[in-house]
Amino acid sequence: MFRVELVSDTSTATPGWSYAPTRAFNPSQTITAPTLSRKRNIRDAGKGADLTSRQANAIARHIADLDRENQRDVSIPAPVKQAREAGARGTRAKTTSSVRRILTSQKTFRNHLDDEEAAIAAGGGGIGGLQGLGGLNLVAQARGKAAAAARRSSTPASVVGVKRSSEAMGETGMESEMDVDSDAPGPQRGLIKSEYDNDPLLRSYAPSMPSERIMQRLLAEPPLSYNESRAKPAASGKPGRRFCCMCGYWGKIRCKNCHLRTCGLDCYKVHEDSRCGAFF
Amino acid sequence: MGTARARAAPRAPATPTQPVETSQHLPDKTFVIDNGAYMIKAGYASNASSSDEPISACSSIPNALVKTRDNKIVIGAQLATVTDWNEAMFRRPVEKGYIVNWEAEREIWDQSFFDGKPTVRNKNHHIGEPENTTLILTEAPNALPILQKHTDEMVMEEWGFGGYARCLGPTLNVWNEIHSLFGDPISNTSEAAILPADCLLVVDSGYSHTTVTPVYKGQALQRGVRRLDLGGKHLTNYLKEIVSMRQYNMVDETYIMNQVKEAACYISNDFSGDLEKTWKVGKKRQTAAEEGIVVDYVLPNANKKGFMRPHDPLLQAKKKKGALSGLDAEVLSEDVLVLGNERFSVPELLFTPGDIGMQSAGIPDMILQSLSVLPTGLHAAFLANVLVVGGNALIPGFMERLETELRQIASAECVVRVRRAKDPIYSTWLGGTRLATNREELRKVSITRQEYQEHGSGWAIRRFSGLV
Numbered sequence: 032m033f034r035v036e037l038v039s040d041t042s043t044a045t046p047g048w049s050y051a052p053t054r055a056f057n058p059s060q061t062i063t064a065p066t067l068s069r070k071r072n073i074r075d076a077g078k079g080a081d082l083t084s085r086q087a088n089a090i091a092r093h094i095a096d097l098d099r100e101n102q103r104d105v106s107i108p109a110p111v112k113q114a115r116e117a118g119a120r121g122t123r124a125k126t127t128s129s130v131r132r133i134l135t136s137q138k139t140f141r142n143h144l145d146d147e148e149a150a151i152a153a154g155g156g157g158i159g160g161l162q163g164l165g166g167l168n169l170v171a172q173a174r175g176k177a178a179a180a181a182r183r184s185s186t187p188a189s190v191v192g193v194k195r196s197s198e199a200m201g202e203t204g205m206e207s208e209m210d211v212d213s214d215a216p217g218p219q220r221g222l223i224k225s226e227y228d229n230d231p232l233l234r235s236y237a238p239s240m241p242s243e244r245i246m247q248r249l250l251a252e253p254p255l256s257y258n259e260s261r262a263k264p265a266a267s268g269k270p271g272r273r274f275c276c277m278c279g280y281w282g283k284i285r286c287k288n289c290h291l292r293t294c295g296l297d298c299y300k301v302h303e304d305s306r307c308g309a310f311f
Numbered sequence: 312m313g314t315a316r317a318r319a320a321p322r323a324p325a326t327p328t329q330p331v332e333t334s335q336h337l338p339d340k341t342f343v344i345d346n347g348a349y350m351i352k353a354g355y356a357s358n359a360s361s362s363d364e365p366i367s368a369c370s371s372i373p374n375a376l377v378k379t380r381d382n383k384i385v386i387g388a389q390l391a392t393v394t395d396w397n398e399a400m401f402r403r404p405v406e407k408g409y410i411v412n413w414e415a416e417r418e419i420w421d422q423s424f425f426d427g428k429p430t431v432r433n434k435n436h437h438i439g440e441p442e443n444t445t446l447i448l449t450e451a452p453n454a455l456p457i458l459q460k461h462t463d464e465m466v467m468e469e470w471g472f473g474g475y476a477r478c479l480g481p482t483l484n485v486w487n488e489i490h491s492l493f494g495d496p497i498s499n500t501s502e503a504a505i506l507p508a509d510c511l512l513v514v515d516s517g518y519s520h521t522t523v524t525p526v527y528k529g530q531a532l533q534r535g536v537r538r539l540d541l542g543g544k545h546l547t548n549y550l551k552e553i554v555s556m557r558q559y560n561m562v563d564e565t566y567i568m569n570q571v572k573e574a575a576c577y578i579s580n581d582f583s584g585d586l587e588k589t590w591k592v593g594k595k596r597q598t599a600a601e602e603g604i605v606v607d608y609v610l611p612n613a614n615k616k617g618f619m620r621p622h623d624p625l626l627q628a629k630k631k632k633g634a635l636s637g638l639d640a641e642v643l644s645e646d647v648l649v650l651g652n653e654r655f656s657v658p659e660l661l662f663t664p665g666d667i668g669m670q671s672a673g674i675p676d677m678i679l680q681s682l683s684v685l686p687t688g689l690h691a692a693f694l695a696n697v698l699v700v701g702g703n704a705l706i707p708g709f710m711e712r713l714e715t716e717l718r719q720i721a722s723a724e725c726v727v728r729v730r731r732a733k734d735p736i737y738s739t740w741l742g743g744t745r746l747a748t749n750r751e752e753l754r755k756v757s758i759t760r761q762e763y764q765e766h767g768s769g770w771a772i773r774r775f776s777g778l779v
Contacts, residue, residue, distance in 0.1 A: 090668035096552070097545040097667070100401045102562040107378045107402035109418040110386070127468045129768070133413045133461045140406040147455050238687040245686065246527060253776060254533045260453040262539045263680060265672035267720075271665045279553065279652045280590045294590070 086290075144257060151256060277302055337474035337750070337757055341445045342424075342438055343743035345480060346416075348405035349518035349543065349702070350374055351387075352740040353424065353436050356447075356747035365744065366737050370436040372423045376402040376415055387419040396566040396611075407540075408451035408519040409458050413465050425470070438470075445474030445757060447743045452479050452522055452536045456772060463771045467763045476757035477775045481513035481524035482531050483742035484700055484732065486749075492730050493696060506749070510692040512681070514674065514713075515739075516703035518543045521661060521674060523681045525693055529752070530777075535681040539671055541660055543702055547572050549667070550657045558648055559610075567617065571608050571648065572657065574619045578708035579655035580715065589651035604654065610646040622649060658706050662716065675716040694721050697729040704735040 126134075227233050241249075254260075273282035275294035282292025284299060289307050293299040345352040354369040373390045378400040385393055393399070404416035429437045438444055446466060450459065459477070466475055485507040490496070507529035515522045519542045525535040551568040555561045561568055579585045589604055603621060611617035630643060660666055662673040672680060678697070682690050697717070703709065714729040721727050732738035747753055756775075763771055773779045 086668075093667060094540075094669055097548040098540075099548065100403055100544070101565065103400075105378060105400045105402075107376045107384060107400060109376060109415055110384055127464075129464045130469045133465060134417065135414070136461075138411070140409065140411045143411065143455050143457055147457065238690075240688045240692070241686040249532050249534065249685070250527065250530045251777065252533045253778075254453050255536060257453050257455060260536050260538050262537045262672045262677040264670045265665075265676040267676070269665075271668070272663065274656070274666065278557070278591060279656055280586060297591075 147257065276306070337445045337754060337759060338443045339445075340443060341447060341474075341744075341747035341753070343447045343740055343747065345449045345483075345737075345740040345743065346405065346410060347374060347517060348403055348408055350736070351419070351423070352737055354740070354744070355435065356744035365741055366734060368435055368744075369737055369740055370423075371736075372419070372436070374403060374405060374416075374419060376404075376418065378402075387423050389422075395613075396564075398563045399566050400563075401565060405519070408517065408542075409454050410450075410462055411458065413461060417465070417469065420470075441470045442473045442760065444472055445476070445747070445753070446472040447476045447478060447483075447747060447753075447757075449478055449480035449483060449739055449743065451520070452481065452524055452531065452533075453538065459775070460768055460772050463763075463768050463775075467760065467768070467771070471760060473760050474757050475760075475763070475771075476753065478743070478746075478756060479524065479531050480739045481515045481522060481700070482526050482529060483739050483746060484513050484698055485511045485526050485529055486742040486745040487732065487738060489696070489698065492698070492733065493728055507752075508696070510689065510696055512678065512693040512697045514678070514697060514699045514701075514704075516542065516661065516674070516699065516701040516709075518702065521677075521701070521703070523674075523677050525681060525685060525689070527689075532685060534684050537677045537681045539661070539664065539674065539677055541664055541669070541671075543569075543572075546576070546657050546660060546703075549660060550576070550653060553653050553657070554648060557653075559646065567611060570611075570617055571650075573705075574617070575606060575608055575650050575654050576658045576706055577655055578658045578662070578706055578712045580708060580712055582655065582659060585655055586652055591651075605649065605651045606654070608648040608650055610648060612645065655708075658703070658709070661703065661709075662712060673716075674713060675720060678717060679720055690722065691725045694725040695728050697727070698732055698738075699729065700732045700735045700738040702736055704731050 273292045274280065275282045275298050276291045277293055277298035280294040280298075283294055284296075285292050286299065286302060286307055291302065291307070293302050341356040343352075343354060343356055351372040351374045352369055353372065370388075372388045374387070375390070376387075377385045377390055377393065379385060379393060380395060380398045402415060404410055404412040404414075404419065406412070410416050424436055424438045425441075427433070427437070429439055448462070448466065450462065462477065463475070466472055466477075489508040489511060507526075509528055511526045513522075513524045513526055515524065521539040521542055523535075523537045525532045547565060547569045550572050551561050551565065554568065554571075585604060605622040606619050607622050607626070608619050609615075609617055626647065656666070660669075662675065664671045664673060671677075682693060685693070694717070697713075699710065699713065710729060710731050714727065717729060718727045734741070746756075758771055758774055762774075766774075770779060
């Protein structure tokens with residue numbers, strides 16, 4: 032399942048390999064192959080249709096570029112300070128092995144994230160993965176803890192157990208178990224009294240605060256993984272906006288060679304002469 | 312890994328003056344570090360609570376190693392001495408908001424907090440005796456467990472703090488005085504202990520990313536934490552890229568472009584309107600200059616800092632004429648960036664990441680995504696208490712835009728109140744100092760050195776995630 036890659040940097044104290052997750056086939060990310068006629072492809076390209084793989088790659092590269100600290104790759108070594116090692120450190124204890132390992136580690140965030148993803152895919156990951164317990168053990172632990180907490184609050188045993196999946200604590204399940212909290216800071220009701228307050232048409236049906244028990248359970252949940260917590264695409268389904276690649280105004284016309292947008296013939300001419308590399 | 316305990320054990324014995332049982336309690340002195348990717352905010356909690364202006368007890372230290380043009384390497388607080396920022400290169404130990412490279416981070420921490428003797432100048436951020444100090448350290452939400460483990464091991468084994476609490480940065484904000492900010496009546500008297508706000512939705516828009524964290528009574532509701540991978544760094548780089556393509560090549564001038572961004576960028580409340588006004592062809596460009604959308608930014612040179620001034624459309628022509636036009640030599644020699652739609656289309660990314668093709672929701676949509684996994688009963692409470700912290704909150708127009716868009720997409724029954732923290736950059740640090748004054752709550756979230764030595768880093772990580 033996993034590709035084992037040799038880490039090229041030999042100075043690391045970590046083992047010389049790291050897990051690399053297999054990029055599984057994912058229909059949501061695959062790019063529609065241009066099976067349709069070329070004309071239709073061109074026509075649909077502006078309507079928020081699926082991106083071609085080249086476009087997707089160009090966007091991914093652009094975002095990665097924006098994430099860089101410097102335009103060029105530079106190595107900035109931390110200055111060596113023997114004096115500090117000898118003198119100022121005197122009061123401190125000796126460097127422990129784990130500290131030394133951390134300090135010499137050259138892993139980037141990307142490496143750590145790949146390790147973590149691979150661990151999650153293998154059924155571990157999270158905090159449990161670090162302990163060598165395996166994720167299941169930990170979840171069971173957390174579950175047991177939550178169950179114990181629930182038992183202490185003398186609730187029927189049928190509702191104990193933390194539901195895991197992200198949508199598990201869905202609205203229906205919640206509503207049925209909800210008690211009303213007396214001091215709920217709900218929307219401002221009853222601030223101004225009028226004779227229409229009891230009119231059923233004008234009543235606002237604000238949902239009540241969830242009970243203390245539900246809140247405790249929500250608070251006891253483990254954090255999501257790094258990738259799970261990323262914001263999803265907006266649900267509104269607004270078509271993407273296109274801008275002129277030269278001046279930043281609306282991209283009204285598209286170059287027939289490279290599909291970049293320009294705002295008008297002025298910008299298009301400049302684009303054609305200089306930057307039309309047809310890289311899409 | 313049973314070795315965790317064994318690793319932790321070999322420590323220097325506590326100083327003989329210190330009785331054994333005190334190590335079971337937290338040391339009284341509390342030091343708060345908000346370890347931002349761009350800037351470290353650090354200081355003693357006691358100094359902050361006693362003085363009238365608590366921010367003055369906070370030192371901000373750039374969290375970077377910089378290589379200047381003449382190949383000198385400058386660390387952390389020394390950056391204040393750098394005068395020539397041209398082609399400065401940065402190395403930051405914090406990647407994507409998390410401390411990844413401890414080799415560099417240790418240099419910066421050592422230099423800022425531990426090296427040398429306490430003097431008048433560094434008394435606010437010098438840690439003389441870590442073993443008699445409790446450290447409150449912030450981290451970004453959804454950190455990788457391995458990085459958390461590294462952090463714990465470094466703090467407890469390299470420096471050996473007497474007490475240690477690793478907190479989610481956004482959650483610390485609830486300890487601030489939120490009620491006055493939202494105009495709510497303050498219920499408890501000032502003598503009572505400082506308590507966290509009940510429900511607060513913290514939007515933290517920083518250097519590496521923007522996160523939304525619903526906080527309930529001081530604890531994060533983990534399932535509702537969402538992150539947009541865009542922050543100040545991306546805005547600066549995007550501006551750099553646009554300007555480099557349209558005007559001068561600025562790709563190596565990260566520092567200068569960051570200054571340009573801070574001076575010139577704003578978030579438009581009428582994006583398409585402003586875009587029309589700045590179009591080069593329309594007659595409206597003239598009006599845009601009059602309205603002050605198009606500006607000139609004069610780049611810094613050896614003698615002068617960069618600054619912004621209203622656009623002068625004739626400047627280019629005058630310069631061509633040279634001395635004949637009657638301009639003095641200083642004006643003739645200066646380099647000017649003309650900023651039109653760059654001013655608002657760059658920070659616009661935070662609200663519509665789709666503009667660079669990113670498949671992600673903007674901040675207002677992200678807030679609703681965060682709420683959608685929480686019980687409906689909480690929606691009203693969170694929407695009425697949205698607090699924005701982080702440097703990007705200072706971009707003009709940010710708050711208005713967020714409030715408008717959130718109002719549009721939120722349920723009509725809910726009150727939407729969006730507030731900027733009084734000092735968005737230092738708000739998290741300040742919250743940490745206020746947490747430190749509530750010893751009981753602090754004890755709940757922190758561990759002592761002895762506990763760490765007994766149980767090891769594996770236990771510490773479970774303790775901080777609330778599993779033990």
